[in-house]
Amino acid sequence: MGHAGLSGFMNVSIAMLVIGFTVLLLMVQFELGPMGKLSGGRKWLLTLILGSGMVAFSIKLIVIATLLNFPKQTIGAHLRAQQARPPHATVAPQYAVYDRSVGGSKPYVWQVLPEVAPAPAWNPTTPEKVALGERLFHDTALSADRTVSCSSCHEVRQGAGMDGRRTSLGIGGQSGARNAPTVWNAAFQSVLFWDGRAASLEEQAKGPPLNPKEMGMPSLEALVQRVREEVSYREPFDRAFGVGRPITITQIVAAIAAYERTLITPDAPYDRFVRGDASALNAAQLRGMELFQSVGCVQCHSGPNFSGASVFDKAPNTQRLFPVFASQRYVERYRLTGDAGGNAAGSKQGIWRIPSLRNVALTAPYFHNGSVDSLAEVVRIMATVQRGKRIGGDERTIVWSRQDRTLTRADAEPLSERDVQDIVAFLKSLSSDTLLARSREP
Ligand code: HEC
Ligand code: HEC
Structure with missing residues (x-):
């Protein structure tokens, strides 16, 4: 169950609570009240006492449901499934069943890059x-x-x-x-x-x-x-x-x-891991992988190529606002809005194609204007301006998301510096073994 599943559950719970309360109220007013010859005020007191028990019970249910269904669950089950497989067992690339809707009820599916890039019918690769x-x-x-x-x-x-x-x-x-x-x-x-x-x-x-x-x-x-x-x-x-x-x-x-079309890199530690080699990622990278999903990076950087603008998307949603959440500090320091990309010139928010994150550790500097050198800083910026996260001691803000049409408090639980480093470690697992070996040559 993802966020949407959870909020569906909450909606049902609230509806049940309202119905329960109404029944209780009617019961006390017309049954228990007259039976016990209670006065008006006492009837209300009795409703309140019985009602508070009901509320406490509901809160308990909600807490249990939240703990059980938090998105971490989806990757946890996946990791267990991976570890249960013999190392190097080959799993077919799963892009056929690919589901990018992490907000939906299906779990996020981690997928490997195919060994061959698709070509248009009129230009087969020879x-x-x-x-x-x-x-x-x-x-x-x-x-x-x-x-x-x-x-x-x-x-x-x-x-x-x-x-x-x-x-x-x-x-x-x-x-x-x-x-x-x-x-x-x-x-x-x-x-x-x-x-x-x-x-x-x-x-x-x-x-x-x-x-x-x-x-x-x-x-x-x-x-x-x-x-x-x-x-x-x-x-x-x-x-x-x-x-x-x-x-x-x-x-x-x-x-x-x-x-x-031959310049492809399906040979990253990440791919080996998803194919069943449980030792391909270290502990920090696994934690980073979990965070990459739970923080919501996968909402945009999804699928085998870590981009929602890839050939694997059935209904590609290729371009996104950047920055989604205004953070003056980052926007000014790195001139993130000087070029609006696909948006009208001068717009406060640019519109950009979601880039692939494969080999990202080898391709600094970052962003359309090449303004950021460190991958850790990019992760901090992305978490802040694309996910509304706080990093360490950043001030808390109320943010309006045009995309979701919601006014929310920026995340209560900030991303720690260790979280940032672990996400960076995970991103490094997207580097091709071949390219990495080459970049280390003198
Ligand atoms: C002077 C430097 C330069 C040269 C020469 C150049 N490119 Fe590029 N290339 C860029 C830049 C800068 C961009 C991004 C431009 C943009 O997005 O507006 C780019 C973008 C691309 C992309 C898109 C990658 C992506 O992820 O969207 C491809 C593919 C590419 N170039 C291939 C080529 C090919 C093929 C040639 C030769 C015919 C070429 N480039 C020549 C600088 C160059
Ligand atoms: C709402 C969509 C969205 C979300 C969510 C998102 N990104 Fe991005 N990401 C983008 C876009 C669009 C860009 C291109 C920005 C630009 O114009 O330079 C980008 C760029 C990047 C880059 C730089 C790529 C390069 O080659 O320069 C990295 C690294 C990155 N994102 C990582 C992350 C991480 C880590 C998260 C989660 C904390 C995340 N992103 C969340 C849309 C998103």
């Missing part, structure tokens, strides 16, 4: 396209002054698929307005870019070449011309798309997208 796409991705000829390739900002061979800068550097040393997200696992996202404005990898790949601050090509025709000029491209295009067909922009972006 080894020939992947090889061609890899070359294009690393080719500086795709930029106006031949100095910048996709990999300049998305370092995939040595790095974690980004550039480590707050905001990216394009041609002529120009810096853009946004941080470069990693391309690892972008193949599992249903919409791309921080604000979710591209609907596919193919569509996305047409963006950077034309962006004057990134690759600065005058037109897609000019880009196609660049590739046609390079005779050594003829053969790989023939192999990928059929002999002798003229090179087109559709082929170029199809090959790049096919390559990006």
